[in-house]
Structures are given as C-alpha cells and as structure tokens.
Amino acid sequence: MRICIIGFGAVGQGVARVISMKRDKVREKYGLDMELVAVTDSTGAAVSEEGLDPDLLLETKKKTGKVSEYPEHGVSDISGLEVMNEVEYDCLVEVTPTNIEDGEPARTHILAAFRAGKDVVTSNKGPLALSYSELIAEAESNSVQFKFEASVGGAMPILNFAHETLAGCDINSVFGILNGTTNFILSRMAKEGSSYEQTLNEAQQLGIAETNPAQDVDGIDAACKVVILANSILGRDVSFKDVEINGISKITPEAIYLAKKEGYLIKLIGEVSNEALEVSPRLVREGSPFAVGGTLNVATLKTDLAEDVTVVGKGAGSVETASAILSDIISVWKSRR
Amino acid sequence: MRVNLVLELLDVPGKLLEALEPIGKLGANIVAVIHQRDVKTERGTIPVHVTIEGDKETLEMVLKSMEDLGIQIMEVDGVMRKEKITTVLIGNIVEKNLKETMEILSGIEGVKVADLDLKMSDHPEQSASKIIVEADYGKKRDVLKKIKEIGSSKGFLVINEV
Ligand SMILES: NC(=O)c1ccc[n+]([C@@H]2O[C@H](COP(=O)([O-])OP(=O)(O)OC[C@H]3O[C@@H](n4cnc5c(N)ncnc54)[C@H](OP(=O)(O)O)[C@@H]3O)[C@@H](O)[C@H]2O)c1
Numbered sequence: 075m076r077i078c079i080i081g082f083g084a085v086g087q088g089v090a091r092v093i094s095m096k097r098d099k100v101r102e103k104y105g106l107d108m109e110l111v112a113v114t115d116s117t118g119a120a121v122s123e124e125g126l127d128p129d130l131l132l133e134t135k136k137k138t139g140k141v142s143e144y145p146e147h148g149v150s151d152i153s154g155l156e157v158m159n160e161v162e163y164d165c166l167v168e169v170t171p172t173n174i175e176d177g178e179p180a181r182t183h184i185l186a187a188f189r190a191g192k193d194v195v196t197s198n199k200g201p202l203a204l205s206y207s208e209l210i211a212e213a214e215s216n217s218v219q220f221k222f223e224a225s226v227g228g229a230m231p232i233l234n235f236a237h238e239t240l241a242g243c244d245i246n247s248v249f250g251i252l253n254g255t256t257n258f259i260l261s262r263m264a265k266e267g268s269s270y271e272q273t274l275n276e277a278q279q280l281g282i283a284e285t286n287p288a289q290d291v292d293g294i295d296a297a298c299k300v301v302i303l304a305n306s307i308l309g310r311d312v313s314f315k316d317v318e319i320n321g322i323s324k325i326t327p328e329a330i331y332l333a334k335k336e337g338y339l340i341k342l343i344g345e346v347s348n349e350a351l352e353v354s355p356r357l358v359r360e361g362s363p364f365a366v367g368g369t370l371n372v373a374t375l376k377t378d379l380a381e382d383v384t385v386v387g388k389g390a391g392s393v394e395t396a397s398a399i400l401s402d403i404i405s406v407w408k409s410r411r
Numbered sequence: 412m413r414v415n416l417v418l419e420l421l422d423v424p425g426k427l428l429e430a431l432e433p434i435g436k437l438g439a440n441i442v443a444v445i446h447q448r449d450v451k452t453e454r455g456t457i458p459v460h461v462t463i464e465g466d467k468e469t470l471e472m473v474l475k476s477m478e479d480l481g482i483q484i485m486e487v488d489g490v491m492r493k494e495k496i497t498t499v500l501i502g503n504i505v506e507k508n509l510k511e512t513m514e515i516l517s518g519i520e521g522v523k524v525a526d527l528d529l530k531m532s533d534h535p536e537q538s539a540s541k542i543i544v545e546a547d548y549g550k551k552r553d554v555l556k557k558i559k560e561i562g563s564s565k566g567f568l569v570i571n572e573v
Contacts, residue, residue: 249573324568328530329501329539333570335453335528336497336541343573357497357572364573 075108075407078163080154080183081170082115082141085197085224087132088396089167094128096400106407112161118142118150119157154183158190165406167399168196174294174314177201184209188216193410195402197224197395203298203314206305219409221402226299227252227371229394230387234405236307236375243377245307247347250373251364252299254389255283255290256322256342260355261367264330264339270323282369292321293342293353300344300351307375308346320354333357339365413442414470416461417486418477419493419545422451427459433476439465454526454543458485483525483545494551495525496544498558502567503535512542512561521547522554 077093079086093108100106109125120126120134120141134144142150149157158166166187168180181201187194194213196202201209202225213220223233227250236245251257255277262273274291277283289295297317304310322342333340338357341364345352358364363384366372371389374382388394420426427444434441442462451457463473477484485493500512513524526543546554555571562569 320568324501325570326501326532326537326539328532328537329499329570332528332530332539332541333499336543337452338497338499338572340499340570345573355568355570357499357570 075106075165075403076111076163077108077165077167077403078112078158078161079110079167079169080114080158081168082113082131082135083169083171084392085169085395085399086113086115086167087135088392088394089169089399090128090131091393092396092400094132100400100404104404104407105411106404108403111163112157113141113144114152114154114157115141118148119152119154120144120147121149121157121161122147123162154179155186158183158186163192165193165195165403167403168194168198169399170198172198172200172289172295172298174200174203174289174298177204181205181209184220185212188212188218188220191216191218193219193221193406195221195224195399195406197222197228197399199225199295199298199302202305203301206301206313207311210305219406221406222302223402224395224398226302227373227385227387228254228389228391229397230371230373230385230389231398232303232373232375232385233306234401235385240375240377240380240383243379245375245377247345247376248303248307248373249346249364249376250344251341251366251371252296252344252353252373252389253290253293253342254369254371255287256293256296257366257371257389258282258369259291260322260325260330260340260342263325263327264334265367267327267331269327270325291323293319294321296342296344296353300346300353303344303346303373304351308348310348310351312351316351318350318352318354322355325355334360412467412470413462413464415486415488416463416474416484418459418461419456419483419485420459422446422448422455422457429480430459430477430482431461433473433480434463437465437469437472437476439463439469439473491548493545494548496546496551496554497572498542498544498555499570500540500542500562500567501537501570502565504529504538504540504567508565509540512565515561516542516544516554516557519546519550519553519557521550 112121117140142148177200180198343356372386374384445460447458525545528541532538
C-alpha cells in the first residue's frame, strides 16, 4: 500500500515512527506492505515512488524542520494538493492542523483524494465537525474507505469499538471526558486547590496546554468530538453549530471545594444523546468511571444489550495517536482484499 | 404483607424514633431497622433501611403519615420514590439570588430544597454555591431544566450532575 502523509507534525511523525517500528510485523501478520511515497509539511515535500525511509524522514525533520531537505527526494515550495495530484498513492493520511472555521486545508485534501478514488485515514476533526455528512456521501459515491478513529480521543478506542465490537447493540448515548488538557487542569485544581489561571500556567509550562489554549479550555476541541460521535455512533445529522458549549475557564476553587464536600469532582463532559449535544463542566461521582485524572480520556456508551460500556485511554500524544491511524490503515487494507 | 423502605434521616438522637412512631401507632409491625452510618453525607444524613409488616391499608397509611411528618422516603421495595439532585453554581451570588432560586425550585410540585451551601471568594464573581434538591422520582429533568434557566437568567455558570 502506497501511503501519502500530508502534515508532518506530532501525529505525522508518529505515523512515520510506527511504520518504522511495525512494518515487518504488519507485513507478516496481514500481508500489508506499507510504503511511504510522499510526505509533506507547510514548506514542501519529500517524494519517492520507491519509498521513503521513515527514520531518515524523522531525522531530516528534526535537524532542519523541513521534509523538503530529505536527501535527493526533497521538493521545496510544493503544496500538499500538488503532491497528491502528481504522486501515485493508495491511501492518504491527512494530519494537518484542525481548523474549525472552514476545515481547510484538510477538507480540500480529503475531497480531492476521494474524487481520485483514494482511501483516506485522518485524525483531523475540523472537516468532520463542519461537514460530516457531505464527506461520508462523497466517500461512498466514490466507493472509497474513510476512517477517522484518531479524531476522537486519540488512542482511546471508540468509533471502531462502537461499530465493530458493539455491533448489534443500539447505542443510545455517549458521555465522556474528550479533552486531556482540561482533564489535567481540573484534576490538578481538585488536588492542589489552585486557581484556574495558576493551573493553566503550569499546564502550559509542562507542554500539556498550548500557548493559545482556547481550543481546549473553551470546549471547542471536545465539541468537535461530540459532533463526530453524534454522527458516527448515534447516526444524527449534526454539525459544530448544533453543540451547546461551555468551557472551564470560569471554574473556581470554591466550586471544586463545594463539589468535593458532597463527593463529586468537576469534569468537562461531552454529552451525545438524543436530548442534548453539549460540552459543559459537570459533577461526576468520586470513584465513578469518570473520575480519571491526568490527561486521560474516558467515554461511557449506553447500550441496549450490553448496558454501560466504558473505554479509557490516552487522548493525545504522537505515537499514541498514530496507533489509531495504523489500525485504520490496516482495516482499510483488509477491506480492500 | 411486608414492605422495605429506605429513609433518609438526620443522624441525631430522636430522629429515628420520630420516624418510626407512625408504624406502631397505626398498628403495623417493625421487622428490621438497619442504619447505614458509613455513608453519612456532609449534611449529616444517613440512609436507614426499615422493613415493616401489616395489611395493605395500614401500610399505605403509615407511608402517608411519614410523609406528612416530612420524613424523606427514598425507596419503597427497591423502587425509587425520591431523587437527590446536586448542583453547583458559580457567580456573584447574593442572598437575594439564593432566596429567589430556592423559591423557584420549591415551587415545583414534589420538589424540596434539602440543603444549601455557600463558599465566598475574595473575587465575588468566583463565589460558589451548592444546592441539593430532593424531588419525586421522575422530576429530575424538570428540575435540571429549571436550574439551567435560573443560571442563564442570573448569569451563573451551572454545573449539573452527569
Ligand atoms: N497531537 C495529538 O495528540 C492529536 C491527537 C488527536 C488528533 N490530532 C489531530 O491531528 C492533526 C495533526 O495534529 P498535530 O498535533 O500533528 O499537529 P501539528 O504538530 O501542529 O502538525 C501539523 C503539521 O501540518 C503541517 N501543515 C500545516 N499546514 C499545512 C498545509 N497547508 N499543507 C501541508 N502541511 C501543513 C505542519 O507543517 P510544519 O511542520 O511545516 O509546521 C505540521 O507538520 C490535527 O488535526 C489535530 O487536531 C492530534
């Protein structure tokens, strides 16, 4: 399988790393030969029909900051779309930054791949949160595979888990902690009694929160995941604008104190049900499945046959997120045989 | 016939006797009483499991008489009768606001504000209050909706249970 990676940041590099780590095993176990034929970042690309060396790619990016510095096969000033038009590939891995205004450039990349008859695996929430049904329809009409497990909860299995492992169950709702940064901040505030500003600052120093933390702390990132879950698991036709969003920036130590006195913690919870599409701070019982700390993500699926099923996992991280992308690549391969 | 009740009582002397009084008075028997002291709430209430015996009419009268006395019957034979709903509000909450909030909530049929707690902050807008409501089973959605309405009309951030 010839793979083209568009975007070579934390997740893109994670994908290169897991391909390097798992290539032989995957070939042996599934008969799948993963070949990296093109990799791009914002400055250019590395392209080779014979296949790029993932380790050399990682080294080049680390040393120079540009994949276009890749020996012999580097091309500078070429866009992702141009690369996709010129290179022969089978599966696009779209891992450019999430854009919640218009979903670009990912949206254009994904649609172009569909129309060229290519399968797509992505971790990018933007286009899914804005135009889910359009993307699915386009994938279907071109008879291609479209997988995005990594877009919700990183390494925490949820979409494929709901569709495959829980196949046959009706899933009535999903409640979850869908953002690791806010979970870290709220968990620290509960433990240390510290203020929101202080704790956000600490999270930024640790590299857990970004310099501009709005996407996380204002609940935007979690809301994108709510939209994806609602469409994919509950079969609802909704988009980002349908989600009621409240972030965590107004949470105070006083509120956490009062909640604790009654045996509760405050967590930023995404609710996906037929009554509500919502991201808001909620009270969860200490000792309940939602009482996980650190940057972990968790989700409880309420089903008709199996009752409540809860999954927990790392919501972010380079190799962790790439693990979900690898599993999607393998499943695309299986369905093609 | 027998019926199993779960009452929520303040864990202070005299409260249990007071709750059990209608049973003997109306001619029913007490079969068993179990205190669950290990699950005491911050407000000092504990669940008390009581099994009583008598004919149907007598038992019905006992339940009614307990309710008239203001005793919280949470469960009857494993079926929930009351639910406890906890909410935390954040914002500059002054006494007037709290009183109004309590009145609105208590105005819903089958709903009673069971506890109220305040934690003031040096920055008034960061103050928090906690409201615990006891509502007839099935009223939860109405109550949560009402609390949300109150929150948005007064500019409070409402933190409801999952
Ligand atoms: N990080 C996680 O743990 C995680 C988890 C789940 C989902 N996701 C999602 O996965 C996606 C990637 O995340 P990330 O953390 O890897 O982001 P990132 O570290 O910011 O990397 C983004 C990459 O995309 C490149 N890029 C930007 N604009 C481009 C364009 N127009 N064409 C081609 N490449 C472009 C950047 O180039 P330069 O290197 O030249 O700047 C960079 O290599 C995002 O949509 C994110 O929401 C991330």
